[in-house]
Amino acid sequence: MTDDADETTAGRDPADALLVAAHEIRLGILRALWRAENHALPFSDLRRAVGVRDAGKFNYHLSKLEGRFVTHVEDRYELLYPGHRLIDAVQSGVFDREIEDTEIAVAGACRDCDGDLVFTYREFIGRVRCRDCEETMLGYPFDPGGFAERDDEAAIVRAFDRRTRRYWRSGTDGVCLVCAGPTEVALVDEATTLQALDRYDDHYASDQPVVAAVDCQHCSFYSYVPVGVVLLGHPGVVGSLFRRGFDVRDRHLWDLPFVVDADRVTLAETDPKRVVVTATPAEKLAATVDETASIAEVEGLVG
Numbered sequence: 158m159t160d161d162a163d164e165t166t167a168g169r170d171p172a173d174a175l176l177v178a179a180h181e182i183r184l185g186i187l188r189a190l191w192r193a194e195n196h197a198l199p200f201s202d203l204r205r206a207v208g209v210r211d212a213g214k215f216n217y218h219l220s221k222l223e224g225r226f227v228t229h230v231e232d233r234y235e236l237l238y239p240g241h242r243l244i245d246a247v248q249s250g251v252f253d254r255e256i257e258d259t260e261i262a263v264a265g266a267c268r269d270c271d272g273d274l275v276f277t278y279r280e281f282i283g284r285v286r287c288r289d290c291e292e293t294m295l296g297y298p299f300d301p302g303g304f305a306e307r308d309d310e311a312a313i314v315r316a317f318d319r320r321t322r323r324y325w326r327s328g329t330d331g332v333c334l335v336c337a338g339p340t341e342v343a344l345v346d347e348a349t350t351l352q353a354l355d356r357y358d359d360h361y362a363s364d365q366p367v368v369a370a371v372d373c374q375h376c377s378f379y380s381y382v383p384v385g386v387v388l389l390g391h392p393g394v395v396g397s398l399f400r401r402g403f404d405v406r407d408r409h410l411w412d413l414p415f416v417v418d419a420d421r422v423t424l425a426e427t428d429p430k431r432v433v434v435t436a437t438p439a440e441k442l443a444a445t446v447d448e449t450a451s452i453a454e455v456e457g458l459v460g
């Protein structure tokens with residue numbers, strides 16, 4: 158990062174921003190504006206929405222938010238983009254929502270023992286695992302917001318799939334979905350991965366010869382992504398599968414063999430690493446993935 162880029166954050170201490178917002182009334186103001194039509198309200202309506210009788214006290218707290226999280230336009234107060242993002246973080250539920258340990262039956266069978274699959278949720282991590290042998294097919298953090306406004310268990314599981322897919326696809330494509338910063342992507346082998354993951358005794362892709370290590374250069378986001386996920390971003394692969402009657406949108410990630418099956422991933426070269434991921438063995442649709450987890454070559458495309 159250049160000094161110039163650093164300049165943009167000059168005078169804006171993040172600790173200061175968090176302190177400014179760390180008050181019940183101030184969070185109430187942000188929340189009320191977020192709920193309001195066009196995210197804007199006149200002073201008296203805003204005060205009523207937050208439920209503070211004392212106008213002087215209310216005005217004091219509102220003034221603390223002005224300029225950074227809230228702006229005053231004509232006779233109304235409006236939520237600024239940083240205000241939205243702060244409320245987004247709160248609404249994700251990670252600070253205040255506790256989800257009990259959850260187990261939801263999902264379609265499909267364990268590739269090892271043919272047992273039933275379940276989606277489990279514990280300490281912010283969603284996992285799809287086998288009920289019998291406890292093999293984990295896939296795991297990734299999932300915000301408690303994923304359970305909000307959804308009564309249908311299948312919808313929760315679908316949300317976990319869709320969201321994990323986005324984070325992994327964007328991360329392997331160089332863009333962090335958490336902070337918009339650049340990610341560094343490299344294929345790493347089992348030894349490296351397991352060493353880095355020694356606290357995960359049940360990591361999901363440990364039987365694959367390599368996984369894509371995705372590391373944001375700007376925030377704390379990192380992930381180990383099954384290499385097959387990058388095939389989902391290649392229009393030729395997705396299109397060829399579609400013409401063969403296989404729509405990648407109809408299956409969850411753990412139901413896509415080229416994502417979860419170790420025998421679909423072959424180490425072709427070791428230095429630099431290149432792997433071949435086979436989408437459909439019968440038709441020989443396969444992609445060669447280079448050391449940066451980019452697709453270098455595809456065979457077996459259907460035109």
Ligand SMILES: [Zn+2]
Pocket residue numbers: 267268269270271272287288289290291292
């Ligand atoms: Zn099993």
Ligand SMILES: [Zn+2]
Pocket residue numbers: 333334335336337338373374375376377378
């Ligand atoms: Zn990031």
